[in-house]
Each structure stands twice: as structure tokens, then as C-alpha cells.
Amino acid sequence: MMLGLEQFALGLGILGLACFTWPILQRLSxxxxxxxxxxxxxxxxxxxxxxxxxxxxxxxxQRIAAQQGGG
Incomplete structure (x- = not known):
């Protein structure tokens, strides 16, 4: 199964958010x-x-995927 550009962008976005929130969660815990x-x-x-x-x-x-008509 091929991974589309939108799914790849979503995965990177989730990973980026995790990098932001990890130190916060460590401090709160x-x-x-x-x-x-x-x-x-x-x-x-x-x-x-x-x-x-x-x-x-x-x-x-995500912007590139939207311009290509994928979303």
C-alpha cells in the first residue's frame, strides 16, 4: 500500500507535535x-x-498535496 503525501504530512505533523509536548508532559509528571x-x-x-x-x-x-488535487 502506497503512503500518500497527505498521510506522510499528517505523520510528520503528529511527530512534530509530540516533540513539542514531550518536555511539557515530563515536567507536569x-x-x-x-x-x-x-x-x-x-x-x-x-x-x-x-x-x-x-x-x-x-x-x-500538506500545501503541496492540496495543490496537486489530493485534498
Whole structure:
């Protein structure tokens, strides 16, 4: 079964969202220490940037799929 561009974009979007929410869930559950206020470290974390990049790529792929008449 072939995986369409829309399904691939959806998968990347879900993966990007997971990268964003994982540190939040870890802090809420008490498994990770909260960052000091105003440190800005969360914006420099590789997981945050991975989530950002995957989300941007998913948006562009979804737009391409829509222009091709797939949605």
C-alpha cells in the first residue's frame, strides 16, 4: 500500500507535535526539573527545534498535496 503525501504530512505533523509536548508532559509528571524562569533554554533545546522543523515541513507538504488535487 502506497503512503500518500497527505498521510506522510499528517505523520510528520503528529511527530512534530509530540516533540513539542514531550518536555511539557515530563515536567507536569514530575520526571523532569522545571527550568528557571526567563532562562529561555526550552527554545534552544534540540527537541524543540526538531518539533518546529517537522511541523513546518508537514505544513508545506500538506500545501503541496492540496495543490496537486489530493485534498
Amino acid at each position: 514530575g520526571r523532569a526539573q522545571p527550568e528557571p524562569l526567563g532562562s529561555g533554554r526550552s527554545l534552544r533545546s534540540p527537541l524543540w527545534w526538531a518539533g518546529f522543523g517537522l511541523t513546518v515541513i508537514a505544513i508545506f507538504l
